[in-house]
Amino acid sequence: MEYPIIILHGWGATVKSYGRLKPLLEQGGNSVFVFDLPGFGKEALPPRAWSVGDYADWVENKIREELDSRSRRNDNGSKFILYGHSFGGRIAIKIAARRPEGLRGLILCDTAGVTPRPKTKIAIFSFLSKIGNVTFSLPSLKFLRPLARKFVYWLSGERDYHYLQGDVMRETFRAVVSEDLSSFLPKIHTPTMVVWGEKDRMTPLGDAYAINRGIAGSKLEILGKIGHNPHLETPEKLAAIVDKFIKELD
Known part of the structure; x- marks a missing residue:
């Protein structure tokens, strides 16, 4: 079944960062929705200093708007896949822990926020x-x-x-960086795929194992010789992993 994929980018990234991955995911038959988060790209700054929870609220509203639009087009848009990279993964964790209606699958890629800073x-x-x-x-x-x-x-x-x-x-x-989201992981019951670059120095591989342990039933895929940005370093391999994960949901 086709599911819209909602992509949440990392800190400092924009819609343009997914120019290579997006068409590859679409080739797998899934529609892909990428948008700039507040404070990045063409999106305005937040009205005040925001927390991860504030970003999660904003994203949930954005998702509802997109799914409503798809439903009006008879686009089978009632369910969706949430993909979060790095900072976007923080937001995705917060949203998934709320168990929103329609969330069919969660993909966390080199996600930050699960290990307290020393x-x-x-x-x-x-x-x-x-x-x-x-x-x-x-x-x-x-x-x-x-x-x-x-x-x-x-x-x-x-x-x-x-x-x-x-x-x-x-x-x-x-x-954002001061919040440890480890306590939210056990609250996630959505099918989850954790994807990580073996050579990631920004969010070390140990964080991947922590997320994998924290979310019951989650799967872990490690990309050898890849760093913090698989969507830029190996988009073909990442797209194949995402496509396989989605196909196995049904």
Whole structure:
């Protein structure tokens, strides 16, 4: 059976990031819906700093609009597949844990948010931030503050900081990366496929095993010699995995 696939992109990505994967998935007979999340691509910034839950609310409304449109076209759009990559996977976990009507399958690709950041890392990051705030508040050094902030985020491993736009997205980023979603995994009862790049350095392979253990009955597919972005590095192989997973749902 054909199901619409809703794709949630990662932090700093846009609709354009799926220019190679989307047509490959469509070749398998499934319609694919990709949209920019608030604060990325052509979508406006959130009205305030958002949490993962806020993004989940927004996405659920977007999905309802799309499914209603498909139903009016007699497009068998009452059920859907949710695909989340990295940051998009955080949102997908939150949505799936709510058990929304119509969710037929869940695909989590190199998903973030299931491993708490080490306390030492948080402490170092906090210390560097405080030192930077004091030092670069001096009138003679104020112009260096944006550059110093980027350096602190890079040093702490939070390289996605480079994609932030203004205070709203900075606060959103802090809220998003500080939330551990491990407790939501046991609440997911939708058939789930976990796909991971073996060489992922942003969300290590250990996170894949944690998600696989946390979601009862989930399947795990590891892509050898692939990093954090399978949709860019090996779209053909990823599309084949997704297509096979969907076909096995019926």
